[in-house]
Amino acid sequence: MSLNILFAARPERWAEYETPLRTAFEAAGLKDYNLSMEIPPEQVDYIVYAPNSRLRDFTPYTRTKGVLNLWAGVEEITGNETLTQPLTRMVDDGLERGMVEWVTGQTLRHHLGMDEHILGQDGTWRNETPPLAKDRPVTILGLGALGRACAETLAHLGFPVTGWSRSQKEIPGITCLSGDDGFARALETAQIVVLLVPYTPQTENLIDAAALSSMPAGGFxxxxGRGSLIDDDALIAALDxxxxxxxxxxxxxxxxxxxxHLYWAHPRVTVTPHIASETRADTAAEVIAENIRRGEAGEPLLHLVDRNLGY
Structure with a gap:
C-alpha cells in the first residue's frame, strides 16, 4: 500500500517544495509513496504542514502518524485542540546557517559602529576605534538549536557570550544561565542582546521596561525571534x-x-522584513524525509513538540 503524504501549505509553495521533497524521499529510501496537495483525509499517513495553510481541522485525519511542520515556530498551531497527532517543528541546517549569518552580521555591525560611517558621510572625520570583541559582552536569550549555533559562532569570534534558557544548559565556551535570577544576570552586563527564545504565554513581553532598564546604558x-517578545511601548521609550x-x-x-508604525521612522530602529532566516526547501525536505523514514521504521520522530511547553 502506498504511503500517502499530504502537502498542506500555500499553493505557491508546492512548486518550491515538490522536487526537493521527491529527491529527499528517494535518498531516504522511500519508494512507494503518493505526495500530493489533494488526498482524502482518512487516507493521509503524514502531513507536511505550514501553519498559514487552510488546514485547521485535523479531526478527519485518523490515520495520520505525524504532522511535520515546515516552520521553526509552532505557536500558531500548538493551541489547536483538533491536532492530537504527533507534531514536529523544523530544525534544519539551512535555517540554522541563515540565522547564524544574519545574527553575526547584525552583531558585528553594532559592535564596529558601522552605521556611523555608512550613514555619516558629512565631511566629519570620525576616528574613534571600536573595542575588540573580547570587550563587548553579548547575551543570547534562548539556547535552542538556533540560539546555540549563534552563541557558538559569536564566541568563536572572541565575544564573551552569555546564554539564557528556560532550563539550564551546558555549552562549552558559553556562560549558561537559567531561571529568573539568571535572566537578570544575563542582561545586566549585556552590551548586545539577541532574542531567540520561542514565543509562549510566558515569554510574551519578556523584554519589558524592567528588562530594558537592567541592560547597560547604550546597549543594542x-x-x-518573535515580535511578541518585546513590549513595543517600553522599547520606544528606552530608545527615546x-x-x-x-x-x-x-x-x-x-x-x-x-x-x-513608529518603528519605521524611528532614527534608532532598523526594520528588516522577517528575513533573518528562512526555511530552505532542499535542507527542509531532508528533515521531512528523515522523519517519515523514522516513522515507518518505528523510530522516534526528530524535533517533537512538547505541547505543555509550546515548542
Missing part, C-alpha cells in the same frame, strides 16, 4: 531616552509592519 537589541542605542528588529506583532 537584536530581535530575529537613549538608554538603548539601537534596536534591529526583524519580527513584529503584526506583519507586514504597518506603514504608520
Amino acid at each position: 537589541l537584536i530581535n530575529p 531616552s537613549g538608554h538603548i542605542a539601537h534596536a534591529t528588529l526583524d519580527v513584529f506583532r503584526t506583519e507586514p509592519l504597518p506603514p504608520e
Whole structure:
C-alpha cells in the first residue's frame, strides 16, 4: 500500500517544495509513496504542514502518524485542540546557517559602529576605534538549536557570550544561565542582546521596561525571534531616552509592519522584513524525509513538540 503524504501549505509553495521533497524521499529510501496537495483525509499517513495553510481541522485525519511542520515556530498551531497527532517543528541546517549569518552580521555591525560611517558621510572625520570583541559582552536569550549555533559562532569570534534558557544548559565556551535570577544576570552586563527564545504565554513581553532598564546604558537589541517578545511601548521609550542605542528588529506583532508604525521612522530602529532566516526547501525536505523514514521504521520522530511547553 502506498504511503500517502499530504502537502498542506500555500499553493505557491508546492512548486518550491515538490522536487526537493521527491529527491529527499528517494535518498531516504522511500519508494512507494503518493505526495500530493489533494488526498482524502482518512487516507493521509503524514502531513507536511505550514501553519498559514487552510488546514485547521485535523479531526478527519485518523490515520495520520505525524504532522511535520515546515516552520521553526509552532505557536500558531500548538493551541489547536483538533491536532492530537504527533507534531514536529523544523530544525534544519539551512535555517540554522541563515540565522547564524544574519545574527553575526547584525552583531558585528553594532559592535564596529558601522552605521556611523555608512550613514555619516558629512565631511566629519570620525576616528574613534571600536573595542575588540573580547570587550563587548553579548547575551543570547534562548539556547535552542538556533540560539546555540549563534552563541557558538559569536564566541568563536572572541565575544564573551552569555546564554539564557528556560532550563539550564551546558555549552562549552558559553556562560549558561537559567531561571529568573539568571535572566537578570544575563542582561545586566549585556552590551548586545539577541532574542531567540520561542514565543509562549510566558515569554510574551519578556523584554519589558524592567528588562530594558537592567541592560547597560547604550546597549543594542537584536530581535530575529518573535515580535511578541518585546513590549513595543517600553522599547520606544528606552530608545527615546537613549538608554538603548539601537534596536534591529526583524519580527513584529503584526506583519507586514504597518506603514504608520513608529518603528519605521524611528532614527534608532532598523526594520528588516522577517528575513533573518528562512526555511530552505532542499535542507527542509531532508528533515521531512528523515522523519517519515523514522516513522515507518518505528523510530522516534526528530524535533517533537512538547505541547505543555509550546515548542
